[in-house]
């Protein structure tokens with residue numbers, strides 16, 4: 001790295017160099033940069049121009065929705081742009097006390113996996129669904145890295161509606177990549193795993209890495225109308241590590257590309273072992289041909305065990321299905337399906353420009369950015385310009401596929417996005433800057449410091465055929481001295497940059513929830529008009545819904561199950577007095593929100609519950625499970641300040657000792673006795 005820095009020093013403008021040094025210092029934890037330095041940098045960058053550019057007047061709406069990944073918090077955050085106002089947190093792979101996701105009986109199944117209930121994950125990459133290579137505002141797909149999963153968020157409700165576990169995967173990082181019409185959502189594994197083809201991941205000595213481990217790339221079919229996912233097949237690829245994925249557009253739209261590292265297949269100390277060779281690969285896969293091979297009988301089948309969890313639209317209940325098989329293709333048996341392009345060692349991002357001609361590989365350790373040409377790749381394949389093969393997969397000659405190298409862009413290139421006006425923007429992790437370069441002649445034309453150590457950057461639509469090239473969001477890993485300190489852990493940060501002119505301009509800093517990796521953004525007009533305001537009560541098919549107060553009931557089922565079918569409407573619950581429950585009973589509160597109006601959820605919480613509240617949307621039914629441990633009188637109440645009489649929206653449930661003869665009674669106002677124990 002020393003030589004790189006020396007080299008960089010000669011070429012880079014002074015400001016960028018200062019930032020490089022500052023970021024280096026920050027990375028090593030010795031904060032040599034004074035608060036004053038950055039404060040003055042901020043002062044210069046932030047003029048009143050910038051303030052008015054991001055000002056969205058009270059009561060006015062933002063122009064764009066943006067969806068930032070929550071990283072190790074397992075959620076997605078929705079921000080308005082350009083204001084940077086946080087609009088919503090969408091829990092995906094995590095429990096969320098705010099609305100009971102992952103706690104309510106209806107949503108628990110969403111977090112079931114072959115490893116049991118896993119209420120956490122590491123979410124890196126949101127990707128919007130596409131039509132004709134443009135974002136269409138229907139769904140947002142996201143990956144879970146740790147316990148490999150792909151989830152789908154419905155953008156009419158901003159709720160997670162489906163989670164698919166990925167078998168034969170470990171570290172679902174190059175994921176999810178939707179093709180230009182969501183034909184497939186593609187997900188690659190970061191870690192290779194031992195596969196015995198008979199029983200999936202198996203018990204194998206770790207020093208057998210080289211012979212026994214393989215990677216997998218999963219092809220998940222997406223229903224064009226409903227969005228439902230189905231794992232169609234996998235390609236079992238050589239035992240490298242796979243990092244990021246991106247897809248072709250236009251002429252290259254049948255292809256998807258993956259960066260790989262550890263082509264050395266080191267099983268330990270990868271920091272060293274995976275950096276021996278000068279080059280790793282960009283893997284190119286013709287997904288259309290793969291789908292054809294899979295359809296025409298080239299696929300074999302192996303046993304598997306993975307969960308597919310889906311939220312039913314009518315009942316608002318999630319259901320898990322366990323899948324027991326997966327089909328797979330081997331690249332060595334499928335000619336023309338997969339090629340390897342030599343890339344600078346241990347590359348990170350791969351990004352394809354809007355025309356589909358250029359594949360940009362960000363080699364985090366390299367001093368230049370190689371840009372591959374899709375048309376050259378096609379020619380090289382036709383003319384067999386190979387440099388041998390690896391695991392039966394042809395390796396293309398570097399020179400035969402290279403369009404150009406972007407020289408001395410900065411230090412630590414990670415990711416690139418495009419503005420649709422012929423420019424590319426690359427994030428530089430080590431030199432803490434965003435570098436703008438031209439696709440026409442591959443020269444650097446502008447650079448702007450970011451604070452500090454930027455990972456992904458995002459231009460709304462910047463990974464699609466038609467970018468909305470007005471803003472860029474840089475997502476930074478380190479923010480030392482940018483915000484008020486908050487103890488050992490500081491806020492991660494996003495920075496909004498104006499890219500509408502020749503020179504980039506910093507407009508705004510805003511802190512993020514947990515660690516953002518990638519993000520997506522879309523013009524609000526493509527999403528807002530379809531936003532659901534409330535669920536129609538008549539269409540509520542929840543088996544325990546009650547649609548009128550007169551239908552509310554409390555029943556004992558069998559020995560110790562109590563079912564409370566309750567309604568909530570401003571400002572009372574029916575029933576609000578319940579007696580006859582005993583210690584040892586499990587109580588299910590099925591609460592139906594009778595409101596048929598926008599923005600009137602009711603919450604439900606009961607003292608001592610071991611889960612959370614549940615927040616019931618108008619017209620929907622949600623269930624809170626409660627197992628009281630001791631006799632007594634317990635209050636329950638609405639948690640969402642829904643009306644002037646919200647504080648009155650409360651009730652009591654009496655719990656008697658086990659075996660007591662207190663009959664079940666329930667009422668709101670007038671007391672009513674329950675029918676004797678139900679048959680079920």
Ligand code: K7E
Nearest residue numbers: 124414455456517518
């Ligand atoms: Cu953070 Cu896309 Cu997981 Cu790069 S990845 S920063």
Ligand code: CUA
Nearest residue numbers: 638640642646
């Ligand atoms: Cu309902 Cu507060």
